[in-house]
Amino acid sequence: MIEVNNISKSFNNKLVLNNIRTVFEKGKTNLIIGQSGSGKTVLMKCCIGLEMPETGVINFDSRPFSTFSEKKKTDIRKEMGVLFQGGALFDSFNVEQNVMFPLNMFTDKSMEEKHDRVNFCLKRVNLENVNKLFPSELSGGMMKRVAIARAISNNPSYLFCDEPNSGLDPKTAEVIDALISEITEEYNITTVVNTHDMNSVLQIGQKISFLYQGQLWWEGDKTSILETDNPELQDFVFSTELTRRLKKN
Amino acid sequence: MLKLLGEYLLLMYETFKKPDKWSVFKRQLMIEFIGLGVDSFGIVAIISVFSGAIVAIQTAYNIDSPLIPLTMVGFTTRQMMILEFSPTIISLILAGKAGSRIASEIGTMRVTQQIDALRVMGVNPANYLILPKITASMLFNPVLIIFSIVLGISGGWFACIITNLVTSADYIEGIQGWFEPFTVTYAIIKTLVFALIISSVSGFLGYTLEGGSVEVGRASTKAVVYSSILIIFFDLILTQMLLV
Ligand SMILES: Nc1ncnc2c1ncn2[C@@H]1O[C@H](COP(=O)(O)OP(=O)(O)OP(=O)(O)O)[C@@H](O)[C@H]1O
Numbered sequence: 001m002i003e004v005n006n007i008s009k010s011f012n013n014k015l016v017l018n019n020i021r022t023v024f025e026k027g028k029t030n031l032i033i034g035q036s037g038s039g040k041t042v043l044m045k046c047c048i049g050l051e052m053p054e055t056g057v058i059n060f061d062s063r064p065f066s067t068f069s070e071k072k073k074t075d076i077r078k079e080m081g082v083l084f085q086g087g088a089l090f091d092s093f094n095v096e097q098n099v100m101f102p103l104n105m106f107t108d109k110s111m112e113e114k115h116d117r118v119n120f121c122l123k124r125v126n127l128e129n130v131n132k133l134f135p136s137e138l139s140g141g142m143m144k145r146v147a148i149a150r151a152i153s154n155n156p157s158y159l160f161c162d163e164p165n166s167g168l169d170p171k172t173a174e175v176i177d178a179l180i181s182e183i184t185e186e187y188n189i190t191t192v193v194n195t196h197d198m199n200s201v202l203q204i205g206q207k208i209s210f211l212y213q214g215q216l217w218w219e220g221d222k223t224s225i226l227e228t229d230n231p232e233l234q235d236f237v238f239s240t241e242l243t244r245r246l247k248k249n
Numbered sequence: 250m251l252k253l254l255g256e257y258l259l260l261m262y263e264t265f266k267k268p269d270k271w272s273v274f275k276r277q278l279m280i281e282f283i284g285l286g287v288d289s290f291g292i293v294a295i296i297s298v299f300s301g302a303i304v305a306i307q308t309a310y311n312i313d314s315p316l317i318p319l320t321m322v323g324f325t326t327r328q329m330m331i332l333e334f335s336p337t338i339i340s341l342i343l344a345g346k347a348g349s350r351i352a353s354e355i356g357t358m359r360v361t362q363q364i365d366a367l368r369v370m371g372v373n374p375a376n377y378l379i380l381p382k383i384t385a386s387m388l389f390n391p392v393l394i395i396f397s398i399v400l401g402i403s404g405g406w407f408a409c410i411i412t413n414l415v416t417s418a419d420y421i422e423g424i425q426g427w428f429e430p431f432t433v434t435y436a437i438i439k440t441l442v443f444a445l446i447i448s449s450v451s452g453f454l455g456y457t458l459e460g461g462s463v464e465v466g467r468a469s470t471k472a473v474v475y476s477s478i479l480i481i482f483f484d485l486i487l488t489q490m491l492l493v
């Protein structure tokens with residue numbers, strides 16, 4: 001469980017996160033939704049410690065991660081998996097080496113155990129026979145899946161995904177969403193996903209936090225989001241033709 | 250300027266820490282040995298042979314007084330190669346080759362969030378990325394410089410034979426005369442300092458880059474320019490300190 005307590009962050013005197021207070025629950029897919037520029041990525045970066053919040057504290061299972069020194073953060077970071085928006089695969093390594101990287105770095109497993117784990121993770125994301133390919137030889141969807149495999153290879157307790165399905169076709173996007181939500185339940189991970197895709201919201205949103213201009217505007221789940229009478233959220237939810245038709249029926 | 254220096258020193262403080270895992274460090278080091286060291290043999294060889302030859306021929310043509318023995322040609326070529334040419338000029342060439350490579354490689358990792366990815370995995374990215382490059386440069390550049398000295402002197406010998414300006418015996422006598430072993434130590438000290446400059450400055454410029462692919466290009470150009478200027482500057486200082 002991750003507790004976000006009264007987090008604020010500004011850039012050049014412009015408040016980007018305004019006193020955010022929420023909880024990301026264990027074993028659930030927690031979504032952060034909101035328009036482009038609403039502060040989703042900044043909030044996630046505060047959670048993983050790439051940005052320092054100006055006020056407030058972020059607790060990882062009651063450990064005040066955001067107050068730790070860079071050195072002390074390392075221990076919790078070893079329990080995190082992060083999927084960056086662009087994948088951020090290491091392009092000098094092939095698929096197998098990418099997925100194996102956290103294992104090489106932080107475990108004393110034998111080569112055979114590491115290979116087994118890599119193959120297991122790749123299979124889990126429906127990728128086989130690509131072990132020796134380099135990131136430049138993969139399609140966008142494959143890269144995302146390799147990045148997920150890398151994020152879960154060292155059995156994380158916390159998984160962060162920034163727009164896991166942006167730039168993917170609806171079918172692949174759905175596969176990736178399903179994958180994230182399955183992994184979350186299967187391994188009882190605290191998963192946080194940034195998205196502005198209503199499809200994902202309706203598919204995997206177990207707990208949804210809606211950010212509006214840097215403020216936490218609304219919280220709920222995939223059922224209650226369709227019945228909301230909050231005007232800003234309605235505006236966001238029913239911004240596509242598909243969801244508008246859904247509403248009419 | 251002072252802020253830049255401060256940032257540089259902070260980054261070096263992060264870089265020079267015990268690697269998270271030695272086995273990983275060793276593997277990275279081997280990769281850098283090949284990328285930064287072995288791959289540079291070709292260019293170093295060509296430039297050294299030709300420069301040695303040029304120095305020898307120039308010296309030979311400029312000796313017109315019968316009072317100066319022709320053994321001077323070998324002597325001068327050797328001194329030039331050891332004192333200045335191999336450590337400084339070859340380091341400048343390596344600043345172009347290795348410097349731009351380091352800055353663009355690390356810079357690209359920065360803009361594609363690979364450095365962020367390392368950090369959130371709990372890896373110290375500066376240590377993981379820059380230390381192997383500094384170590385590889387500092388271990389391998391002296392090898393390249395010795396190689397360059399040997400080839401330069403041979404190039405001079407070759408030129409003398411071909412042009413018939415100096416006999417082989419005179420040249421060989423020349424390169425053996427008045428030899429002070431300290432000059433080689435001096436060359437190696439310079440090389441080590443220059444290797445540190447090239448790898449750490451280029452690493453710094455790539456690592457601290459902000460922006461996109463345009464910035465990567467700019468950082469790699471800056472890496473070459475800054476390291477070259479610093480090399481010349483430190484050449485002056487070291488020459489003063491070590492030889493006077
Ligand atoms: N490093 C930074 N420096 C200055 N401003 C920043 C920085 N990072 C983010 N911002 C600003 O913070 C605001 C929120 O950005 P953020 O990236 O969190 O948006 P987002 O909700 O993730 O949008 P998107 O859906 O487009 O990814 C934006 O107005 C952006 O300009």
Ligand SMILES: [Mg+2]
Nearest residue numbers: 040041042162
């Ligand atoms: Mg974003």
